[in-house]
Amino acid sequence: xxxxxxxxxxxxxxxxxxxxxxxxCIDDPIQELVELINxxxxxxxxxxxSGRVILFCEDIxxxxxxxxxxxxxxxxxxxxxxxxxxxxxxxxxxxVLKFEPMILHVQCRTLEKAKLMHTCALESGFRNSGITLGKxxxxxxxxxxxxxxxxxxxxxxxxxxxxxYLKYLTKKANEKMEENKTRTERFFSNxxxxxxxxxxx
Numbered sequence: 102x103x104x105x106x107x108x109x110x111x112x113x114x115x116x117x118x119x120x121x122x123x124x125x126c127i128d129d130p131i132q133e134l135v136e137l138i139n140x141x142x143x144x145x146x147x148x149x150x151s152g153r154v155i156l157f158c159e160d161i162x163x164x165x166x167x168x169x170x171x172x173x174x175x176x177x178x179x180x181x182x183x184x185x186x187x188x189x190x191x192x193x194x195x196x197v198l199k200f201e202p203m204i205l206h207v208q209c210r211t212l213e214k215a216k217l218m219h220t221c222a223l224e225s226g227f228r229n230s231g232i233t234l235g236k237x238x239x240x241x242x243x244x245x246x247x248x249x250x251x252x253x254x255x256x257x258x259x260x261x262x263x264x265x266y267l268k269y270l271t272k273k274a275n276e277k278m279e280e281n282k283t284r285t286e287r288f289f290s291n292x293x294x295x296x297x298x299x300x301x302x
Contacts, residue, residue, distance in 0.1 A: 103238040108210045112145040128177050134289045143214040144207050152203040152281040154180050154274050158194035179275045182268050191255040200250035200274045202281045209240045218242055221295050225288035248277050
């Protein structure tokens, strides 16, 4: 386990550093949650995503998927049928629609604090969460769930789904997004209550 001083040094370095994500900032739906975590002495977020729907195209060469992909559409809110339909580009590569639920990586000062937040995550529906102990004493908690969705829409320039089925997929993605928001709000509430309870002890 690293010392409190070393944890604080690492936390300051993370918070003062440059956001290297595609977006370059914290997603609006979890801004308050991330602020709650980072104002606590025992935690610091190292990466975050509020949950998103992505339409991307895989670059296929000689039947093999190349590393990386091109994003055609992304949103952290509910999807609109027309926006998604307009974004499909069969000639750009194999288009894939994907929903990813919220994920947070949090560095914790102690294992006890990590377990406290882990319990809040599990009770909020993020049942795929887990704690990793690094070689040098770094404790990382990954907060995540299994509400994924990934569906190919085009292949070799051909559209695989009808507009009607695309609307169905949009509906399912939005249902997952709403459930993701519910779990995220529950986690915020549970964590806030847990932190306040500890402060009163």
